[in-house]
Amino acid sequence: MTERITFTRPDDWHLHLRDDALLSGTVPASARQFSRAIIMPNLVPPVTTVEQAMAYHQRILAQVPEGLDFTPLMALYLTQQTSVEDIAKAAANPAIIGFKLYPAGATTNSASGVTDINALADVFAAMERLEVPLLVHGEVTDADIDIFDREEVFIERYLKPLHQRHPQLRLVLEHITTRQAVDFVASANSKVAATITPQHLLMNRNDMLVGGIRPHHYCLPILKRKSHQQALQQAALSGNPKFFLGTDSAPHTQDKKEAACGCAGCFSAPAAIELYAELFFQHDAMDKLEGFASHFGADFYGLPRNTDQITLEANSWTVPASVDIAGSPFVPYWANEPLHWRLI
Numbered sequence: 001m002t003e004r005i006t007f008t009r010p011d012d013w014h015l016h017l018r019d020d021a022l023l024s025g026t027v028p029a030s031a032r033q034f035s036r037a038i039i040m041p042n043l044v045p046p047v048t049t050v051e052q053a054m055a056y057h058q059r060i061l062a063q064v065p066e067g068l069d070f071t072p073l074m075a076l077y078l079t080q081q082t083s084v085e086d087i088a089k090a091a092a093n094p095a096i097i098g099f100k101l102y103p104a105g106a107t108t109n110s111a112s113g114v115t116d117i118n119a120l121a122d123v124f125a126a127m128e129r130l131e132v133p134l135l136v137h138g139e140v141t142d143a144d145i146d147i148f149d150r151e152e153v154f155i156e157r158y159l160k161p162l163h164q165r166h167p168q169l170r171l172v173l174e175h176i177t178t179r180q181a182v183d184f185v186a187s188a189n190s191k192v193a194a195t196i197t198p199q200h201l202l203m204n205r206n207d208m209l210v211g212g213i214r215p216h217h218y219c220l221p222i223l224k225r226k227s228h229q230q231a232l233q234q235a236a237l238s239g240n241p242k243f244f245l246g247t248d249s250a251p252h253t254q255d256k257k258e259a260a261c262g263c264a265g266c267f268s269a270p271a272a273i274e275l276y277a278e279l280f281f282q283h284d285a286m287d288k289l290e291g292f293a294s295h296f297g298a299d300f301y302g303l304p305r306n307t308d309q310i311t312l313e314a315n316s317w318t319v320p321a322s323v324d325i326a327g328s329p330f331v332p333y334w335a336n337e338p339l340h341w342r343l344i
């Protein structure tokens, strides 16, 4: 008999679904495996108000396939104009999970992001008081800071002071990529956590740049050297509840990825839980997958753990070369590559 493992249905604590026609493909891809997901607000224009988020929430729910249960948890886009009243309004709405901080210019659709973190002290104080989490894309954008150093510098310049000034503020450092991020999160208090993507666990910058440039491995924060990858792997495999699953699945059409100036983002949703399983399997740690994928995120956000389950089968398969969504081709992360475990 084929080996199987069954465990609590996982959640995705960092996901880009995009909007409109694309929801017909992105929502089912995630809903087949995840029960809940935090939906990133970097649309054009960004999702800055509760009203916009609730309308987007409805558009997402309309695409959940029959028979599947999928709860979008909406993140609002923090801007320089976000007010204490906006925080209070978000805190009162259970469909809103928190605010997302994008330093202006750091990543895809971040032009409306924050330009002066220090000017938002009142907003952070309100979030701390009302227990509204702050989700952070942790990279500086200064032209003179090397792209491989941008996370480390952000932690030193902004995140450590922010945590010191607001020690009760719930902070999630999203898609961490460095040993410095692991160290910061591990040594901070219990209000601080991090998500880790499949690509940062399974790859390092050699996988993007050696033997030819591989645009489908390009995302932000950019893949780092192997020693950082190993620090992330240790964090994910350790069973430390501060580190949990957030795919950062971020689809861009094939032509936008395979271009002279290609977009950042890996579309991992078509194989997300199987990609994480690959890492835990490689490290003989399948028993640690459930905590990372299905328990720790819910615990951090103060939400109940899921009560239903999923089953993975030890049945090798190959991730498709392309996925069509609304008539456009998207190349999934890990395309044409094998995975040991398959969701059934």
Ligand SMILES: NC(=O)N[C@@H](CC(=O)O)C(=O)O
Residues within 6 Å of the ligand: 016, 042, 107, 108, 137, 218, 219, 220, 221, 248, 250, 251, 264, 265, 266
């Ligand atoms: N991670 C990425 O490389 N891209 C994300 C944005 C983000 O999460 O920073 C996207 O929206 O395309």
Ligand SMILES: [Zn+2]
Residues within 6 Å of the ligand: 107, 137, 174, 175, 220, 221
């Ligand atoms: Zn980001």
Ligand SMILES: [Zn+2]
Residues within 6 Å of the ligand: 014, 015, 016, 040, 248, 250
């Ligand atoms: Zn993201």
